[in-house]
Amino acid sequence: MKQHIRAFVDDYLGELVEGSAAIFAGAGLSVPAGYVDWRELIRPLSEELGLNIQLENDLVAVAQFHVNASGANRHKLHKAVIEAIAADNPPTANHKLLAKLPIQTWWTTNYDRLIENSLRAAGKIVDVKSAVPQLATTRPRRDATVYKMHGDVDRPDEAVATRDDFERYPKERGAFITALAGDLVSKTFLFLGFSFTDPNLDHVLTRVRLTFANNQRRHYAVFRTRTRLAGESDADFEHYRLRQTLVIEDLRRFGVRVLTVDHYAEITEFLQELVDRYKRRTVFVAASTADFGGWEQEEVNEFIQTLGRSLVSRGTRIASGLGAGIGDSLLSGALREVLQSNRTVDEALILRPFPRAMDGEDSAVLWETYRQEIISHAGIAVFLFGTKEVDGELRLADGMFREFEIARDQGVAVIPVGGTGGMAEVLAIDARDNWQAIVPELGDDAPGIIAGLMNRPEKPVELIEPMLQAIQILQGGKK
Known part of the structure; x- marks a missing residue:
């Protein structure tokens, strides 16, 4: 460019x-x-006058000439407009x-x-x-x-x-x-x-x-x-x-x-x-956890609250479905920053809480619609944790995998933070090994960036800075 x-x-x-x-x-x-452009629109009128439209520079004058020659009757001019433009x-x-x-x-x-x-x-x-x-x-x-x-x-x-x-x-x-x-x-x-x-x-x-x-x-x-x-x-x-x-x-x-x-x-x-670049000012945070990635719950809460505050403080808008175990902390951190700034809640947040009380086929359709709609607002999607509990067993969050698919289908740049474990780790491994297809927006540094986010730190808050750096690269536009 x-x-x-x-x-x-x-x-x-x-x-x-x-x-x-x-x-x-x-x-x-x-x-x-x-x-057609204006010249082509009035070409038939010009031909009626015996004028060569290619030699005319004052096209408004040609339209006037035709009206004059028609005794101030504008019917053919109106007809030319309709015939040239009426089709949708x-x-x-x-x-x-x-x-x-x-x-x-x-x-x-x-x-x-x-x-x-x-x-x-x-x-x-x-x-x-x-x-x-x-x-x-x-x-x-x-x-x-x-x-x-x-x-x-x-x-x-x-x-x-x-x-x-x-x-x-x-x-x-x-x-x-x-x-x-x-x-x-x-x-x-x-x-x-x-x-x-x-x-x-x-x-x-x-x-x-x-x-x-x-x-x-x-x-x-x-x-x-x-x-x-x-x-x-x-x-x-x-x-x-x-x-x-x-x-x-x-x-x-x-x-x-x-x-x-x-x-x-x-x-x-x-x-x-x-x-x-405008869409990348909105970051979709896909996160849910049933085991807090092996860290203490308080440590994860601090991590997610810090993420919410940090994104809003940098002028980024957060989109989220307020995933289980994560949503309250993300919302709390973001709102705390909003209240200390000149931004409104609508400028900083797009929230689509999932109605978890619904079951069956209707809920599946609704959740798919929710995911499609909320991700459409974003230009970047961050994936954290990704576990759920089913019948007392810890499982990977298949909903997060679907959100990852939707993001890529919509052209949204993705950042799977593998260091948080769960489905995010599975997605990160795939992104690292197939970076040209999955995370091309990060450029040639993509393998190193994704690999860095796969490292598990002593405390999850240590992942904030490398995450923000990756987001900043994407928000900075093409090089």
């Missing part, structure tokens, strides 16, 4: 944690889903990755429904605002707000497309401009698939720049490095390459830093990195 993109990932990750990240999506984000094409990989991030604010000039559909598929409640009256209402318990500042395919008659529409925009849809200006001041935007030729956005950026001349918030935009097109002359290629350089430099005036990629696949790569 390029250094300037890695620096962006570090910065934007901080904004995600603070709840200050936002997205602005342009047509380029939707094209890979099978939708499936979201792209980039849409799905973005939907996994805790981004509450989304802006777009696109008419399609890819953003809201991807968010809903991720289980989020979405508040869509494509018309001014909608700005005055708030959907209860919303997870994300999507501002469609140029309208929606469901309302093609209100689509912002012509020169007249843009000229009337401040009067008829000025509330969107005000809302966007506020978000540009309070949030860090990532512009994806956007060309920065929208006159409304230009107006808003200028207003923000003039108001906050020396205190502009930094934003990011992604551009693909200009490459030579088939049949393009040297002179034309040099012209467009130079123009892109000048645009990138000009955007600095507005606090927008451009991330250049050679291939669009690089966008998917850094979005996946963002998802992985």
Whole structure:
């Protein structure tokens, strides 16, 4: 990964944690889903006018020309929007990755429904605002707000497309401009698939720049490095390459830093990195014990409480099913740290206590659902102990083995702490011997890290530091 993109990932990750990240999506984000860009959308209208769309740079003007030639009749323009966008094409990989991030604010000039559909598929409640009256209402318990500042395919008659529409925009849809200006001041935007030729956005950026001349918030935009097109002359290629350089430099005036990629696949790569690193801020602790690993119960309680305090103090969120013999101590340690910090319980803990009173087939289905759901929140899973008592006999916890399988299936990085014995030891042996398949996220140091955690210390609390070091490696991102 390029250094300037890695620096962006570090910065934007901080904004995600603070709840200050936002997205602005342009047509380029939707094209890979099978939708046409603005040039292709109005190509039929251009052909009716006898114009070569490839020679046109002011596409808004072309749309206006067609309306003028039709006697102010916008029917064909509306029809073009519907025919090009009405189908519910499936979201792209980039849409799905973005939907996994805790981004509450989304802006777009696109008419399609890819953003809201991807968010809903991720289980989020979405508040869509494509018309001014909608700005005055708030959907209860919303997870994300999507501002469609140029309208929606469901309302093609209100689509912002012509020169007249843009000229009337401040009067008829000025509330969107005000809302966007506020978000540009309070949030860090990532512009994806956007060309920065929208006159409304230009107006808003200028207003923000003039108001906050020396205190502009930094934003990011992604551009693909200009490459030579088939049949393009040297002179034309040099012209467009130079123009892109000048645009990138000009955007600095507005606090927008451009991330250049050679291939669009690089966008998917850094979005996946963002998802992985954000999820790794949540650690699932899989732990249960019937014999305390051969240590005294008080020693194990101290170990687990210290683990809970240490994780929360480092800004990590804990996910747990509060396993038998372990859960109370983990919760106590975590809550003690929460009460001494500025974090809320929800920010520090995800708890799914298992209903142990249930028996039979129903409980098996419920426990499987519980495990799948809680592990889905995490990016790292730590496995400790893993024993249970059945009919007076000590056995390995098969539930922990299932949690290990789920974690790997979901792409969650695993850390089996073999020094605690039980199922954790069985998992650690397998991870040490097959580290490239089981713990590749730890890199080439994985065998040594896992082996170190297999050592049984005199007191279990001595395992805290090597555990935290392994977690820190995973939370630090790819090298």
